[in-house]
Amino acid sequence: MKIFPIPKSIAYSDKRVELRDAEYINDDALEKEEYIIRIESSGTKIITSGKEGRFYAEQTLRQIKEQEVTACVIHDKPKYEYRGFMLDSVRHFIEVGEIKKLIDAMAFMKLNKFHWHLTDDQGWRIESEVYPQLNAASVRKYSDFGRSFDNNAYGGIYTKDEIKDVIAYCEERCIEVIPEFDIPGHTSALLFAFPELSCSGEAVEVKTHQGIFKDVLCPAKDKTLEVILNIYGEICELFTSDYIHIGGDEAPSNHWESCEDCKRKMSELGITSFKEYQNSLMNAVIGALSEKGKTCIVWNDAAEGKNLDSRAVVQYWKENDKATFDFANRGGKLILSPFTYYYTDYGYDITPLNRTVSFNPELKEISSDSVIGVEVPIWTEYISDSETLEKMLFPRAAAVANTAWSGATEYKRFLMSFGTCRKMLEKSGIRFADVWLWKNKRAAMPLGWLRFVKNNYSLNYIKEQLK
Ligand code: ACM
Ligand code: ZN
Numbered sequence: 001m002k003i004f005p006i007p008k009s010i011a012y013s014d015k016r017v018e019l020r021d022a023e024y025i026n027d028d029a030l031e032k033e034e035y036i037i038r039i040e041s042s043g044t045k046i047i048t049s050g051k052e053g054r055f056y057a058e059q060t061l062r063q064i065k066e067q068e069v070t071a072c073v074i075h076d077k078p079k080y081e082y083r084g085f086m087l088d089s090v091r092h093f094i095e096v097g098e099i100k101k102l103i104d105a106m107a108f109m110k111l112n113k114f115h116w117h118l119t120d121d122q123g124w125r126i127e128s129e130v131y132p133q134l135n136a137a138s139v140r141k142y143s144d145f146g147r148s149f150d151n152n153a154y155g156g157i158y159t160k161d162e163i164k165d166v167i168a169y170c171e172e173r174c175i176e177v178i179p180e181f182d183i184p185g186h187t188s189a190l191l192f193a194f195p196e197l198s199c200s201g202e203a204v205e206v207k208t209h210q211g212i213f214k215d216v217l218c219p220a221k222d223k224t225l226e227v228i229l230n231i232y233g234e235i236c237e238l239f240t241s242d243y244i245h246i247g248g249d250e251a252p253s254n255h256w257e258s259c260e261d262c263k264r265k266m267s268e269l270g271i272t273s274f275k276e277y278q279n280s281l282m283n284a285v286i287g288a289l290s291e292k293g294k295t296c297i298v299w300n301d302a303a304e305g306k307n308l309d310s311r312a313v314v315q316y317w318k319e320n321d322k323a324t325f326d327f328a329n330r331g332g333k334l335i336l337s338p339f340t341y342y343y344t345d346y347g348y349d350i351t352p353l354n355r356t357v358s359f360n361p362e363l364k365e366i367s368s369d370s371v372i373g374v375e376v377p378i379w380t381e382y383i384s385d386s387e388t389l390e391k392m393l394f395p396r397a398a399a400v401a402n403t404a405w406s407g408a409t410e411y412k413r414f415l416m417s418f419g420t421c422r423k424m425l426e427k428s429g430i431r432f433a434d435v436w437l438w439k440n441k442r443a444a445m446p447l448g449w450l451r452f453v454k455n456n457y458s459l460n461y462i463k464e465q466l467k
Contacts, residue, residue: 001063001064001067001068001069001070001072002063002067002416002417002419002420003060003063003064003074003417003420004063004109004398004402004417004418004420004421005109005110005401005402005404005405005406005408005417006402006405006406006408006413006414006417007060007074007075007076007406008075008076008077008406009074009075009076010072010073010074010075011072011073011075012070012071012072013070013071013072014070015041015070015071016068016069016070016071017039017040017041017069017070017071018041018069019039019044019064019065019069020043020044021043021044022037022043022044022045022046022061023043023044023045023046024045024046024048024054025045025046025047025048026047026048026049026050027047027048027049028049029049030047030048030049030053030077031049031053031077032049032050032052032053033052033053033056033077033078033081033112034048034049034053034075034076034077035047035048035053035054035056035057035060035074035075035076035077036048036073036074036075036076037057037060037061037064037072037073037074037076038072038073039064039069039070039071039072039073039074040071041071044061046058046061051174052112052174055107055173055174056076056110056174057076059107059108059110060074060076062108062424063420063421063424066420066423066424067420078110078404078405078406079403079404079405079406079407080361080371080372080373080374080404080405080407081372081373082112082113082335082372082373082374082375082404083110083111083112083113083373083374083375083401083404083405084111084112084113084114084115084178084335084337084373084374084375084376084404085102085106085111085113085114085115085375085376085377085397086115086116086117086180086337086375086376086377086378087099087102087114087115087116087117087377087378087380088117088120088377088378088379088380088381089116089117089118089125089156089158089380090117090118090119090120090122090123090125090189090380091120091122091123091145091210091379091380091381091383092380092381092383092384093123093125093154093155093156094380094386094389095386096158096162096165096166098386098389099166100166100169101386101428101429101430102389102390102393103166103169103170103173103175104173104428105394105397105425105428105430106173106175106397106401107173107174107175108421108424108425108428109397109398109401109402109405109421110401110404110405111175111401111404112174112175112176113175113176113178113243113373113375114170114175114176114177114178115178115180115245115297115375115377116166116177116178116179116180117180117182117245117377117379118158118179118180118181119180119181119182119186119187119189119190120182120186120188120189121186121187121188121189121206121207121211121213121215122140122143122188122189122206122207122208122209122210123137123138123139123140123154123155123156123189123206124137124138124157124189124190124193124206125138125156125157125158126157126158126163126179126181126235126238127157127158127159127160127163128231128234129160129234130230130231130233130234131193131194131227131230131231131234133193133194134189134190134193134231135157136192136193137189137190137192137193137206138155138156138157138189139153139154139155139206140153140154140155140205140206140207140208141153141205141206141208142154142208143208143209144208144209145209145210145381145382146209146210146381146382146455147382147455148382148384160238163238163239164238167238167239167240171240176240176241176242176243177239177240177241178239178241178243178244178245178297179235179238179239179241179244179245180244180245180246180247180297181228181231181232181235181244181245181246181247182245182246182247182248182249183217183228183246183247183248183281183282183285184216184217184219184247184248184251184278184281184282185212185213185216185217185247185248185249185250185251185252186213186247186249186250186251187215187216187217188204188205188206188207188213188215189206189207190217190231191204191215191217192204192205192206194223194227196221196223197217197218197221197223197224197227198215198216198217198218198255199218199220199255199256199258199259199261199262200255200259210381212250212252213252214252214254214255215255216251216252216255216256217281218255218256218259218261218262219256219262219265219277219278219280219281220259220261220262220264220265221261224281225281225284225285228285229285229288232244232246232285232288232289233292236289236292236294241294242293242294242295243294243295243296243297243313244289244294244295244296244297245296245297245298245315246282246285246286246289246296246297246298247298247299248278248282248298248299248301248302249299249301249302249317250299250301251278251301253274253277253278256274256277257274262277265277265280271307273305275302275304275305276305276306276307277305278302278305279302279305279307279308279309280307282296282298282302282305282308282309282312283307283308283309286298286309286311286312287309287311290311295311295312295313296309296311296312296313297312297313297314297315297335298312298313298314298315299314299315299317300314300315300316300317300318300321300323300324300327300334301318302314303321303323303324303326303327303332304321304323306323306326308327308332310327310330310331310332312332313332313333313334313335313372314327314328314332314333314334314335315334315335315336315337315375316334316335316336316337316338317337317338317339317343317377318339319338319339319340325363325365325366328365328366328367328370328371329365329366329367329370332370333370333371333372334366334370334371334372335371335372335373335374335375336359336361336363336371336373336374336375337374337375337376337377338359340355341355341356341358341359342356342359342374342375342376342377342396342400343377343378343379344356344376344377344378344392344393344396344397345377345378345379345380345381345382345383345392346448346452347448347451347452348433348437348438349437349447349448349451350448350449350452351396352437352438352439353395353396353399353411353438353439354411354438354439356396356399356400357399357402357403357409357410357411357414358409358411359374359403359409360409361373361374361403361407362407373404374400374403374404375400376393376396376397376400376401378392378393378397387431390430390431390432391431391432391433392433394425394430394431394432394433395418395422395432395433395438398418398421398422398425399414402414402417402418
């Protein structure tokens with residue numbers, strides 16, 4: 001029988017049997033997500049210690065029902081406790097109906113974290129009652145994402161009721177919803193509502209195009225920490241998760257370098273590195289949110305400051321990053337989303353399926369118990385419709401889900417067990433990229449990258465970033 005993700009073990013007898021209604025048995029000795037399924041001619045038994053194990057056993061049973069059944073004992077539990085999927089709802093607003101469809105697919109593949117990227121330069125997507133001016137930051141004047149141009153104002157915001165609905169939907173499927181409010185960079189929408197939180201205090205537009213912007217928060221202004229903690233407080237009341245993502249990626253220091261307030265603050269703190277200066281703000285948030293019982297996740301840009309609070313979990317997207325390995329080797333925990341393997345917004349010519357499958361989370365530079373799991377992200381600058389969204393995700397998201405659950409990274413093994421999963425997801429309406437695309441081999445990568453840069457970045461833009 002073919003089960004996806006690949007289970008820990010299946011012991012077969014050679015007897016074909018009819019599948020009967022399952023009897024559920026509790027065994028507190030099993031781990032929370034672990035399950036045993038015994039299929040015998042006398043009946044089927046599902047043994048778990050609670051809700052999660054039972055849910056995963058049911059996902060497995062749904063697949064078995066589609067196949068010829070052999071008497072067997074399946075013993076299964078995940079390799080990683082953190083098995084994530086990240087969706088960028090800022091660059092394009094994804095409707096709740098589409099999110100639920102994706103959540104169903106993710107739950108079927110036994111993922112258990114939905115990282116929801118809700119704030120960025122191009123819009124604010126969480127309804128706020130504490131600061132209603134943030135709601136106006138959900139709209140940008142037009143959209144110019146390189147490959148596409150739309151002259152119409154573009155916006156969207158999830159109301160608190162919609163967010164609660166998504167959280168409840170996920171909870172029924174054993175998925176924790178982790179919101180991301182990204183600081184101190186990627187904050188143009190926040191600065192549109194609160195220009196006084198930047199170094200210059202000048203007006204900031206909600207951005208209309210992709211990129212890394214120099215409009216970032218000024219860590220030296222007292223009001224910066226006050227406002228962001230109030231926003232995090234409102235977010236923490238809404239989201240029931242243990243984790244919260246506070247960003248930390250791609251925050252240029254240009255304005256800090258010339259800001260008198262920043263210079264004074266750095267000197268007071270005795271800090272000369274801008275990465276450590278960034279972390280003076282991140283650490284204040286990490287400390288305050290830990291008092292609310294939350295664990296903060298940060299992108300691995302933040303690990304470049306050696307003072308990063310070790311209570312944070314670091315999400316590794318920039319690869320071969322020594323600062324991240326040092327953080328892990330000091331006892332810090334990591335989630336792995338290496339961008340040349342796991343970023344599904346890149347074309348299949350850049351990241352073919354076999355490359356995504358091949359990533360081994362057991363990195364040689366660090367101890368394997370530093371890694372709590374893996375996550376598959378999708379950024380939506382170039383994705384404005386649900387068909388493209390699904391085709392970029394599938395089948396690559398399945399590859400990450402398989403590694404997250406089983407640890408397996410062999411392409412042939414992946415394809416063997418993936419067949420049933422694909423058939424079932426297609427039946428539930430998920431659209432997959434054409435098979436010929438998945439088969440692109442690495443040889444296509446240099447051309448893919450060239451095309452990517454040419455389509456998305458003008459020479460002027462690249463020069464600007466290199467300054
Ligand atoms: C990232 O891709 N900027 C985390
Ligand atoms: Zn400043």
